[in-house]
Amino acid sequence: MDLEFSPEEIAFREEVRTFIAENYPQELRGKQDEGDELTKEDFLSWHRVLYKKGWVAPAWPVEYGGTGWSITQRYIFSEETARADCIRLMPFGLTMVGPVIYTFGTPEQKAKFLPRILSGEDWWCQGYSEPGSGSDLASLRTRAVREGDHYIVNGQKTWTTMAQHADWGFFLVRTEPDAKQQEGISFLLIDMKSPGIEVRPIITLGGEHEVNEVFLDNVKVPVENRVYEENKGWTCAKFLLAHERVGIAGVASSKRGVERIREIASTELDGEKPLLANPFFRRKVAELEMDLAALEFTELRTLSGMAAGHGPGPESSVLKIKGSEIQQRLTELTLEMAGHYGAPYSRSFGEGDNQHAVGPEWANRAAPVYYNTRKTTIYGGSNEIQRNIIAKMVLGL
Missing domain, CATH: 2.40.110.10 (Butyryl-CoA Dehydrogenase, subunit A, domain 2)
Structure with a gap:
């Protein structure tokens, strides 16, 4: 989905794009390109760069260290970080417990924990x-x-x-x-x-x-x-889960995933023609893009409501269901493109054991990524539970 931006928003997008190009850790890019497992220090290296810039917690209130960005600016930021294939910041401090502490915590808890979450001192x-x-x-x-x-x-x-x-x-x-x-x-x-x-x-x-x-x-x-x-911790738990489910949707990263599938399928051959020329495969990609566009509209409405002071409600369950299913479909399509090249690969194999994985790098990584995303429809509250929430809170059943 293409939004129309104001001149100020276009300038902000260019600022974000330039900042990422000049400051994203190069050694991190190398690890990502090779499919290496990222370490704690890898995650913290990008976290610290954003913290120094003041951009590590865009959704937080300004008084606690947030950016004060508009919904559109936050949307642009997520789009640009996904476009540049930046690693995802660990959510447990920034998007889960941080909001719980600044919403329900004591002044002492806020003073003790929030600055260290922002800086990355506490994982x-x-x-x-x-x-x-x-x-x-x-x-x-x-x-x-x-x-x-x-x-x-x-x-x-x-x-x-x-x-x-x-x-x-x-x-x-x-x-x-x-x-x-x-x-x-x-x-x-x-x-x-x-x-x-x-x-x-x-x-x-x-x-x-x-x-x-x-x-x-x-x-x-x-x-x-x-x-x-x-004995009132369930209030905090529900609040946290609602925010977690909005983040699980992963719209920006899924959009980049679709772009990547199109790039690969435009060059990988199915017989004598590019895979994207196969009408059955092209239909799967198109259906995925349509579902993702609908999810993006829903996410933007949710974020707009949150900016107006409304916490995420049952729509967070919709975002979680569709977002996680789309992520799984992306990895399924990638594995389908990889074919037999994706079958034998595992990160647990030693270098010698992995000599038979002779396909392109993206194909060799397809299977472990596919395995990993089987969990997306379970964590953050399984999708079956989310459907029960929608039935109760939206449909009144």
């Missing part, structure tokens, strides 16, 4: 899902018992993304076992270096160490690290 992880509490998150069993000015936390979390790098985590814990499920939960900020915390890796199908199990054994957490009221 955050999310302690929500448990082995028996995924889509039914309110059934979580990790327990926090108050003893004086501390909680003692025991339990297990799973699928904790990037916990191996985390300095802090935000955790949902049960503080009142006899209350209604949602009424007995509290929202705690936990130092990941606390005694009693153990992080165990989960290696994905693509051979990546991205997610983890986290075990908490008598972990001592100061009461001052509880956000909002005791």
